[in-house]
Amino acid sequence: KKDKDLSFSNRGKTLEDELNETNIYYLNHQKAIIHKKPVPVQIVKVEYPSRSAAVIREAYFRTPSTTDYNGVWNGYYIDFEAKETESKTSFPLKNIHQHQVTHMKQVTNQKGIAFMIVRFSSLERYFVVPFNIINEAWTLMEQGGRKSIPLKIFETKTYEITPGYNPRIDYLSVITNLIANEES
Amino acid sequence: KKDKDLSFSNRGKTLEDELNETNIYYLNHQKAIIHKKPVPVQIVKVEYPSRSAAVIREAYFRTPSTTDYNGVWNGYYIDFEAKETESKTSFPLKNIHQHQVTHMKQVTNQKGIAFMIVRFSSLERYFVVPFNIINEAWTLMEQGGRKSIPLKIFETKTYEITPGYNPRIDYLSVITNLIANEES
Ligand SMILES: [Mg+2]
Ligand SMILES: [Mg+2]
Numbered sequence: 001k002k003d004k005d006l007s008f009s010n011r012g013k014t015l016e017d018e019l020n021e022t023n024i025y026y027l028n029h030q031k032a033i034i035h036k037k038p039v040p041v042q043i044v045k046v047e048y049p050s051r052s053a054a055v056i057r058e059a060y061f062r063t064p065s066t067t068d069y070n071g072v073w074n075g076y077y078i079d080f081e082a083k084e085t086e087s088k089t090s091f092p093l094k095n096i097h098q099h100q101v102t103h104m105k106q107v108t109n110q111k112g113i114a115f116m117i118v119r120f121s122s123l124e125r126y127f128v129v130p131f132n133i134i135n136e137a138w139t140l141m142e143q144g145g146r147k148s149i150p151l152k153i154f155e156t157k158t159y160e161i162t163p164g165y166n167p168r169i170d171y172l173s174v175i176t177n178l179i180a181n182e183e184s
Numbered sequence: 185k186k187d188k189d190l191s192f193s194n195r196g197k198t199l200e201d202e203l204n205e206t207n208i209y210y211l212n213h214q215k216a217i218i219h220k221k222p223v224p225v226q227i228v229k230v231e232y233p234s235r236s237a238a239v240i241r242e243a244y245f246r247t248p249s250t251t252d253y254n255g256v257w258n259g260y261y262i263d264f265e266a267k268e269t270e271s272k273t274s275f276p277l278k279n280i281h282q283h284q285v286t287h288m289k290q291v292t293n294q295k296g297i298a299f300m301i302v303r304f305s306s307l308e309r310y311f312v313v314p315f316n317i318i319n320e321a322w323t324l325m326e327q328g329g330r331k332s333i334p335l336k337i338f339e340t341k342t343y344e345i346t347p348g349y350n351p352r353i354d355y356l357s358v359i360t361n362l363i364a365n366e367e368s
Binding site for chain 2: 027030032033035037038039040041043053054055056057058059060061062064065066070071072073074075076077078079103106107109110111112
């Protein structure tokens, strides 16, 4: 790993940690209201100790029916899923789940703005991927095509986010371009 | 309770049960993509029995930072909270929490459509309450005013939903009016 200005490295944070910081920045600056959805759980047993908070003692993870992030920005419905890969050359489609593709397709049909944020972690590169690009790759894969999206596609067909400072990953900065291109 | 055509009674369902059915209808008919957010929990301990699903053994309820429902409809960001009361005369403001008011205000500032759906359960009457009405009542209460919203206000200043059939509580049918009035 080459030496670099440490103030711009992500210092071992997950992509979700970084996006959480970005969303807090947007909230505090009244720029957008975007939150990560809680992990859905099915609660079976709760205990109520006296003079203490309730404790969930048995619960199970449920499969979500949506993507992880949504909210509103300047009247637009914003909806996305965050994914990362250690690969330096392509993004494996097995990281995406059918219910996420289905949800993004439904959102797009309702004129919401759906996309993925993909981090190539070992390259420290971040891309906003419009849903139509995901859909093309997913459909090709279902038809027996390749099971990953090469980095070249990200470089030529998606919107790269240049990491900055406060917020480090300012994804809305490229969404303006995405929306302009989709409206034309 | 007067005799009535049972096919139009809610048969003891909670408001959330009814809205869940409505949202499933909207999804299946590709009319809107609106989901209830999962209850946020902080997970502390998970067990992984062999050949079985993971079991959460210790978790705590977190206070949400948003309302319970959001999604997209025809390009609009839709966001609401569902509340019910057994009162026949007014809606107690203690049923609403500051974080919900704050969230709806932030959504409104970002040009999203924020409202509450209130069910007067013993009257079987349902109202879509625009955020500005909630905000007025909340602000008055903070200044020492009354701690509830009288039924008369619902009847004169909000949008009543007539229970129907499939879906029984078609809240989007009045949102069109709400949006038209807010855009004028
Ligand atoms: Mg995810
Ligand atoms: Mg609620």
